[in-house]
Amino acid sequence: MSGTFLLDGVAVPFVAGQSVLQAALAAGRYIPHLCYHPEFRPHGSCKLCTATVQGRLVASCTTPATADLVVQSNTDELREIRRTLVQMLFAEGNHFCPSCEKSGNCQLQALGSDLGVTTAGFRHYFPDRPVDASHPGAWIDFNRCVLCELCVRASAEVDGKNVFAISGRGLTKHLIVNAPSGRLGDTDFEVTDKAMGVCPVGAILPKRVGFAVPIGSRRFDLRPISAQALDDAPRPGGRPDV
Amino acid sequence: MQDTADHEARLSHALGRWGAEGHRLLQLLHAVQTPSGYLAQDALQDLAQRLDLPLAHVRGVASFYSFLSTEPVGEFRVLFSDSITDRMEGSAELLDRMCRRLWVEPGRVSDDGLVSIGTTSCTGLCDQGPALLVNGRAIPRLDAARVDRICELILGREPVSRWPEQLFVIDDVIQRSDVLLRQQFPPGEALAAARRLAPAEVIAAVTRAGLRGRGGAGFPTGAKWAACAATAGPERYIVCNADEGEPGTFKDRVLLSRHADLVIEGMTIAAYAVGATRGLLYLRGEYLFLRDAIEAALERRRGAGLLGEWAPVPFDVELHLGAGAYVCGEESALLESLEGRRGIPRNRPPYPVTHGYRNRPTVVNNVETLCAVALIMLGGAAAYRSVGTQESAGTKLLSVAGDCARRGVYEFPFGVTVRQVLQAAGAGDAIAVQVGGPSGTCISVDEFDRTVCFEDLATGGAFTVFDRRRDMFEVARNYTHFFAHESCGFCTPCRVGTSMLARVVDKIHDGHGSRHELAELDQLIAALGKGAHCGLGHTAMNPVRDTLLRFAPAYERRLASTDFAPAFDLDAALAPARRMTGRDDPAAHLGDAS
Numbered sequence: 001m002s003g004t005f006l007l008d009g010v011a012v013p014f015v016a017g018q019s020v021l022q023a024a025l026a027a028g029r030y031i032p033h034l035c036y037h038p039e040f041r042p043h044g045s046c047k048l049c050t051a052t053v054q055g056r057l058v059a060s061c062t063t064p065a066t067a068d069l070v071v072q073s074n075t076d077e078l079r080e081i082r083r084t085l086v087q088m089l090f091a092e093g094n095h096f097c098p099s100c101e102k103s104g105n106c107q108l109q110a111l112g113s114d115l116g117v118t119t120a121g122f123r124h125y126f127p128d129r130p131v132d133a134s135h136p137g138a139w140i141d142f143n144r145c146v147l148c149e150l151c152v153r154a155s156a157e158v159d160g161k162n163v164f165a166i167s168g169r170g171l172t173k174h175l176i177v178n179a180p181s182g183r184l185g186d187t188d189f190e191v192t193d194k195a196m197g198v199c200p201v202g203a204i205l206p207k208r209v210g211f212a213v214p215i216g217s218r219r220f221d222l223r224p225i226s227a228q229a230l231d232d233a234p235r236p237g238g239r240p241d242v
Numbered sequence: 243m244q245d246t247a248d249h250e251a252r253l254s255h256a257l258g259r260w261g262a263e264g265h266r267l268l269q270l271l272h273a274v275q276t277p278s279g280y281l282a283q284d285a286l287q288d289l290a291q292r293l294d295l296p297l298a299h300v301r302g303v304a305s306f307y308s309f310l311s312t313e314p315v316g317e318f319r320v321l322f323s324d325s326i327t328d329r330m331e332g333s334a335e336l337l338d339r340m341c342r343r344l345w346v347e348p349g350r351v352s353d354d355g356l357v358s359i360g361t362t363s364c365t366g367l368c369d370q371g372p373a374l375l376v377n378g379r380a381i382p383r384l385d386a387a388r389v390d391r392i393c394e395l396i397l398g399r400e401p402v403s404r405w406p407e408q409l410f411v412i413d414d415v416i417q418r419s420d421v422l423l424r425q426q427f428p429p430g431e432a433l434a435a436a437r438r439l440a441p442a443e444v445i446a447a448v449t450r451a452g453l454r455g456r457g458g459a460g461f462p463t464g465a466k467w468a469a470c471a472a473t474a475g476p477e478r479y480i481v482c483n484a485d486e487g488e489p490g491t492f493k494d495r496v497l498l499s500r501h502a503d504l505v506i507e508g509m510t511i512a513a514y515a516v517g518a519t520r521g522l523l524y525l526r527g528e529y530l531f532l533r534d535a536i537e538a539a540l541e542r543r544r545g546a547g548l549l550g551e552w553a554p555v556p557f558d559v560e561l562h563l564g565a566g567a568y569v570c571g572e573e574s575a576l577l578e579s580l581e582g583r584r585g586i587p588r589n590r591p592p593y594p595v596t597h598g599y600r601n602r603p604t605v606v607n608n609v610e611t612l613c614a615v616a617l618i619m620l621g622g623a624a625a626y627r628s629v630g631t632q633e634s635a636g637t638k639l640l641s642v643a644g645d646c647a648r649r650g651v652y653e654f655p656f657g658v659t660v661r662q663v664l665q666a667a668g669a670g671d672a673i674a675v676q677v678g679g680p681s682g683t684c685i686s687v688d689e690f691d692r693t694v695c696f697e698d699l700a701t702g703g704a705f706t707v708f709d710r711r712r713d714m715f716e717v718a719r720n721y722t723h724f725f726a727h728e729s730c731g732f733c734t735p736c737r738v739g740t741s742m743l744a745r746v747v748d749k750i751h752d753g754h755g756s757r758h759e760l761a762e763l764d765q766l767i768a769a770l771g772k773g774a775h776c777g778l779g780h781t782a783m784n785p786v787r788d789t790l791l792r793f794a795p796a797y798e799r800r801l802a803s804t805d806f807a808p809a810f811d812l813d814a815a816l817a818p819a820r821r822m823t824g825r826d827d828p829a830a831h832l833g834d835a836s
Contacts, residue, residue, distance in 0.1 A: 044589045045733050047773045057772045062589040077772075083768040087737035120760070123809065147731070165298035166584070167305040169567070171741040173731030178298035180287060197586055 003067035008074045014065035019175045021049050024073070025233035027076040032082055032115065034089075034107055034200060035148035036061040038234050040157070046089075046148060048082050050110065057081075067142040079115065086112050090120040092171070094127065094143035095201075101210035102202030104218030108146055109201075110225035125171075132177065134185030138196060138206055145175050145203040151195040158194035163187045175203070249274060249285045257292060264293050265600065266583030267303055271310050272527075277402070278319035278358075278377045279311050286312070306584040306730075308362060308566030309378065312499045316351050316358035318396045323373040325364035325489045326720045327643050333372035333760065336389050337361070343393040357396055363568055363724055364489035365528045368643035368706070369415050369650045377402045377528050381409050392401055412531060414496045415650030418666060420616055420637045421595045421629060422610075423653045429503045430548050432616035436511045437554065444515040445471060448615060451623035452635030456610035457483060457571070458678055458702030459777070460634075463611055469595040471516040473603035476516035480509050480557075481599060482608040483576055485526045487568040488679035489724055490704030494609040498525070498532050501613060502539040506559060508612025510549065511619055512605055513557040521559040522599065524576055524682035527566050536561055544569040568728035572776050573606040584780065586732045587776035610639055610703070622674060630656035632693035642667045644676075644707035654704075660685065663694070663705060672711040674792070679704035680721035681781035684714070684788035715796035718785040719747045725782035735769045736779030742766055743786060749809045750800050758806040760797070 001016040007024055014023035019042055021120035024031050042061035051060040052072040060073065072078070089095075089108060097103050110116075129142040147166070152175070155163040163184070167176040179186035189195070191206055199205075215221070221229060256273030260266040261359035267289075274289055275281045281304050290297040304310045311319075322328065322337045337348065341359055345350040349360050370382040376392065379402055381537050388409070395405050416423060436444050447712060449464025470478060486494040498505060509521045525533060540559055543549040550558050562580055564570055569577045574588035577599050598604020607615075614636055618626045627635045640663060643649050647668030654663065664672050676684050677694065678701035685692060685699070694705075708717060726744040730799035731737040743766050746759050767783040774780050790797060813832045820830050 042589070044775065047733050047735055047775070050773050059589075059775070064591065081769055081773050084765055085734050085773060088734055088742070088769070091742075092738045121765075123745070147737075162296040162299065165296060165302040167298070167302045168731065169306050169584075169727040170726060170731045170737060173737060176298050176301060178296045180283065180297065 001067075005065055005067065005069035005071060007071045015115045018065045019061055020051065020063045020065050020069065020071055020216065021022075021051060023065045024060070024071075025230060026235045028230050030230055031060055032111055032226070033061060033229070034111060034146065035150065037150055037198060037200075038232055040150065040153050040198075043149060043153070046146070048085055050078060050081055052078070078216055082111075083115050083117050084121075086115055086117045087121040087145050089122050090117070091122040092127075093125075093145065094129070100144065100202045101205060102144070104177070104215050106202055107200035107225060109226075110220035113220070114224050114226050129174070132184050133207075134183040135187075135189060136185070136207070137191035138184065138189065138204060140175075140177070140184055140204055142175060143201060144201045146201050147173060147175065148200060150198045150200065152189075154198045155189075155193065155195040155214070159194075161188055161193065163189045163193070163195060245371060248276070249282065250288070253285070253288055262292050264295050265582045267293065267295070267300065268307070268565060268579060269357065269562055271300075271304055271307075271581070272565060274312060278315050279309055280312075280315045281310055281312050281711045283312075303582065303584055306567060307527075307564075310565050311443075314351055314355070314772065314802070316346075316356055317399075318357045318402070319377055320359045320392075320396075321362035321366035321375045322359070323367065323371060323375070324361035324720075324724075325368055325371065325433070326717055327368040327490065328364075328372040329720060330644065331372045332711070336372060336384050336386070339386060340389050340393060343390065346397060356399070362528075362566060363487065363575055363728060366414065366486055366492040366495050366526070366612075368490055368492060370413055371643075375528065378527070379410055380412060380528065380531055382412055410531065412495075412499070414499050416496065416500075416653075417642070417648050417650040418652040418654065420653040420655060421621070422613055422625075422637055422639070423501075423651075425501075425504065425617055425620070427620060429507065429543060429546065432504075432507050432619040433510050433514070433548060433555065435619040436514055440595050441471065441515045441517065442618070444511065447623040448515070448618060451618045451626040452630075452633075453611065453614055453618060454634065454696060455608055456614070456638070457608040458682070460696040460700055460702055463607065463615070465605075466595055466605055467512065467516050469593075469607045470518075470603045473596050474757070475517065475603065477520065477602045478516055479599040479602055479604040480512045480516070480518045480521040481576065481580065481604055482509050482521065482559075482609060482612055483571065483573060483606055484529070484609050485524050485564050485571040485576060486529070486609070486703075487571045487702050487728075488681060488702050489721070490643055490676065490679045490706040491641040491702060493641045493651045493703045495529055495532065497609050497613055497639070497819045498529070499535060501662070501757075502536050502781055503543070504613045504616050505609055506539060506543060506549070508607070508615040509559060510555055510557055511615050512607060512612065514555045516590055516603075516605055518605070519556055519558075522580055523561045524570070524580055525561060525563055526570075527564045530563065533561060533563065567730075568724075568778070569730045569778050572778060575776070577604065584730070586730050587778075608702075612662065631693070631695045631697060633697045638694060638701070638702070639703055640694070640705040641703050642705045642707065645669060645672065645709035645712070646707045654694065654790070657693050659691050659693050660699070661690040661753040664690065664707065667707065669709070672707050673710050673712070674708040674714055674717075676704065676706040676708070676717070676785075677701050678704070680724055680785050681777065682784065684717075684785060684792065686792040713796060714789045714793040715751070715800065718789040719744075719751060720781075721785035722747050725778065729782070730777065733773070733775035733779060735773035736775065736782060739766050739770045739774070740779070741784060743770070747786065750797060752809070752811075753800060754802065754807045754809050754811075755797075755800055756802045756804050760790075760801070
C-alpha cells in the first residue's frame, strides 16, 4: 500500500508501514518530536509530535499513514501544546543548559529554542537525583533524563544487554540500571553500545570528551533541529538534495 | 533470616502454582511478597533469576503497583481508603486516631517495624465507608471503636488471619433491582440458550439487543465480538475487566459477590460466540476478599461440565489479581498487566480484538456487560432492546454513595434522570452529583433533569452525591490528587500535568492562588485534554474543569487579589528549625501575623 495524505494542505507520499511522522520526515516536512528516533519503533510517549489527524489529536509517530488522511501540524493550537510539553519537561527535571556539556547537541534544548520556549513557565520541581559516575567510560546524570526510553530500547533491542529499565509510576517514574547495586559500573555496559549514543539529552554521556567540540559549533548551534531532523530521516529513495 | 526462609518457601510455592513464566510476573510477585506486601531485594533477585528476567525489569514491574512495595513496610500495613466519600465520613480523623494510638507517623514504618499506616485510592466500599485495607484485607464501616479494636489487635501482634471475622464482613447493598438483578436462573441455562444458536447468531443477537460496554466508553459489544471472531486466530481470549477502580463505584463488587455465575456464564457465551478457548478474569487487588468465592464458582462450574477443556464449550477461566493501579482498568493497560508487565496503555492501532493478550485476538468486556450478555441470551434481544433509550439499550447499575439516606447499588433503565435517582436514594439536599466518578462529569442542581445514558451522561457506574455542606473545590482537589497518584507516567502531559494540576490546586487551597494560577489551570487542562495518551489523562482535568465552570465561587473566594503570589512561605519553611530548637515564641516567627 502506498499513496498520499494531506499535511497542512500539502500532499505527502507514504509507503506501507510508515507512520504519519515517518512519512512526513521522509518527505522533508518537519513535525517536532523527541522520543522518536529513526532507527527505533515509534514510542509515542513524549507527545511532542501530536497532530490533528482526521480532526482528532493523536501522536503522529504512532499513527499509521493511510491514504487521504487530513493532517494538521503547523497550527497555533498545536504549537501551544508543544510549548507546554517542553516547559513541563524543563520543570520536571533539572536542566541547566549553561552548565551542561550536551548544550548545542541537546534535542530538548533545540526544541525549546525552535518552539520559542524561553522559560519553564511552571514552578520547577528540583528533584533530588544523584549522578552515577561509577562507570569508567560513561556517566549518567539522571537530572536531565526526559524518559524517552531510547536507551532502554537500544540496550534491549540492539545491544542485547537490558542495561536500563523504567521504575516507579507517575511523577516518580525514573530510569534505573540493571544491577543489584543499581550502578552503571556494575553492568556490562560499554561506551560503544547503541544505548550510549542514542540519548537525545545530556543524561548518558561519555567521559573525557565533553568539550572536544566547543559550544557554539555543535549540531544545533549550526542548524535548527527542524532542519537537522530532516537530514537524519531515512528516505526510501536515498538522501534527497538538501 | 526467618524472613529469607519464608520468602524461599513462598517462591517455590508460587512457582509451583504459576510456573516459572515471565508473563506471570505480577501474580508471582503477589505470591512472593510478605503478607504485608514487602518485596526485599533478595526476593526480587531470586525471582529474576528463576524467570531469567533482568532484575531491573522485575524491580520496574514491582514499583509500578501500589500494593507491592520494594521499600520495607510494617508487619501490619494499614491503608486507609482515600476516596472523597471516605474523607466526608471522617477517614482523615480516624487515620490520625490510629497513628496516635500506634505511635507512628503516616507514611512511615514504626520504629519496631510493627506497623505502617498510609492511604490508598478508593477501595470500592463507598456505600459502607470509611474503609481500610490491612495486609490486603478490607475492613468497612470504620468508626472510633473499630479503629481502637484494630489497634489492640495490631499491638497484640495477632496475625490478620486470626482477627474476628465480623470486622471483614462486606455487605452487598442492593437498593433497586430491575431486569438484570432480578434474574434468577440455574447456571448453564443462558449458555444452553446461546448454544441453540450458531456463534454468528449469538453475535447478531447481542448486536440487535444494542448492548454497549458498561465500563463507561459504551463501545458496541456486538461489533467488538464480530471483529474478534473475524480474525484468523488460532487462539482467542476473553478477558473480564473486573478492575473496578473508578472512585465511587462498587457495582461490579456486588455483581461478582452475588452473581459470579452470571459473569462467568457471560464470559463462556462470549467464548462460544468468538471462538475463544481461554479466559482471564482480572480482579482488582482491593477485591481480594472475593477471590476465593470466584475460584469456588469456577470450580463448581468445571464440576458441572460448564467450564473446562472438555466442556461442550471448551473454555476455561483463570483469575488474575491486580495490585493497586487504576490505569489497569484501561483495556490495553489491563492486558499489559495480565502479561506481567507495568500497566502502560498500548499504542493503538492495533486494537485488542486483533492483537490483545499475548498478541492474540482478545475481547475485553466489563463485568456488567458480561452479565447483560447472559440476560440477552435468556430473555432475547428484543426484550432487552425494549428497555432504555434509543442509543442506550437495557439497564445500568449505579453505585450511589455520598450524601444520601440510602447508599448502595441501584439498577435503573437507561434514560433515568439524575433527579429520579436522587429521589430514590433520599438525597433531597444535593447540590452536585459526580456522575461516572472523577473521570466523568460533575453536574449541579440546575442539571438534575439530565439523563443517565450514553447520549447524555455516560457513566461507568459511579454516582456520588454532595449536599450543601460540601465544598466542591475540596472535592475537585481530592480527585485531582487521585489522578496524579494513578498516572502511569508514560506520556509527558499526564505524568507531569496531573502532578502540576494537583500542585496548582494545592497552592490555591493554601491561599496563595491568584489569577496566574487560573491561567495555569487552563494551560494544563488544554495539555491534558489534547495531548494525553489514554483515557486517564484525557479525563484527569475533568474535576477541575467542571467545578471551575459550575462552582467558580469556591475557587474565587480562595484567590489572593494580586496577579501573582509566591507559593513559598518563609515562615512555614522555618518550621523544622523551630521544631529542632523547641521554640514557638513570636520572635521565632516571620511575616504579617506576628
